[in-house]
Amino acid sequence: MSWIKSREFAIGLASAVMVYMFLEYFFVLPKAAADLTSGLKNLAVVISAFAFVLAALNITLIHGRRVTRKDKGWIYSACLLGMFAIMLLIGIPFGTAQSQYMWIQRNVYTPTSAAVWGIMGFYYVAACYSVFRVRNVDAFILFASGLIVVLNNAPAIAAFWPQINAIAGWIQDVPGTSGIRGCYITVGVGLVALAIRVMMLIEKQFFVGGE
């Protein structure tokens, strides 16, 4: 039974599942095969849920170690573990729909996390001021198109000056969309190539821990 532990078996199994899921997406399979597909997908969902248990253990170990050693910034780790414990102690026995749990979510977590995202807006504007400079022709193209799109995104400007919609629309629909589409197609083709390499057992990087 040592072959079960072998790397070749793991790669072979993963490749077989990949080929099967590939075929299932593009072809209509018999009922038994469709049931197997459904089971495999559900298995992936269940395995993903286990990742939360692993993440919880990992957070406890990493931050617990930092607190016990009094490493730099240990007070933040202590706060994290404290909040983690409070949420677990309220959430697990009484459920997440319970009023105390919802109160913390709405009145502590929501404003603080929204504030973090809001602060980013301030840094964007400051960064635009100091970095967004016309140093060459390429920068000028970026500057001109960026300026038009930003102006168009200000609803008041778009309402007072409707022509900007057409200019910004062209920038977004023609060069913008074709550029993004090019990226998508390139990534898609790259993924197909990677999938083929995995299916043919050429790509083994996933199973060797990246060393």
Added chain:
Amino acid sequence: MSEEKVETKSLIDKVLDLDPKVIFILLAIVLVVPTVRPIGFPIAVSPYTMDLYNYIENLEPGSLVLFWNNMGWGWWPAEYRPATIALTQYLIDNDIKFISVSGGPDDPLIWDHIVTNLLDLKGYAYGVDYLVLGYLPGLEAAKSSFATDIHALVKIDYMEGKPIDQFPIMDGVNDATSFDLVIEISSTPAEIIIRQFYTAYDTPVGLIGSAGMFSDFLPFYAANQIVGFTCGLRGGAEYEYLTNRPRWGIAALDCLSTSHILMVILICVSNALYLIKKWKVM
């Protein structure tokens, strides 16, 4: 004369190297002032929001819409709340049923908050006209599995913890083809929901995204793979305007205009000074 030149140059340098705190204060002012005293700038509705609105308007009463959420509490207030509430309220106003399922751990709680506190349900009954399902981890695997066989993946609902088969809204709802429209409220790549619902089952897809997702959505919109989309606060405000229910989006829209105008002014000033400095050096 030469002293004057040096002083002018140093002034330009000073403004070019402006302390970010000054910009932060300016931005805070242009955000706070319209919040305290709304200006009431007009709104121009984008075609992307208009298309989503028109598609929903043409749905028959009794149609079923699926919301696939991945919002998170942090992004919820500004990026998603205006569009989500305006759109869901419009579904209720037009007798369209909806089911919510979440791809993020925060989202069932957000939907609990939405249906409990934010919507005018107008007699909509839980389990008959709307249903809130829980969190499904697994990203694309979860979407794919849900689209293939809902009952094999989801056993109980989120709000009452009862088997989903007991709810009348689930009668005949088995897979992606049971829905008249799927709306993803998320900042995850749009191609996943399109691949698993539109490409595989021909189920129409609409998107509510954060402002940063605009470029991500455009190629799918241009290829008619989505019926329409809204992005961020502006999209939400546009939807509120279209449905004639002004709330958070329209209230905050003045801030969006003033902050963008300030940003344009700052960029123009910095570039003008930069060019003057370069010209003087030459």
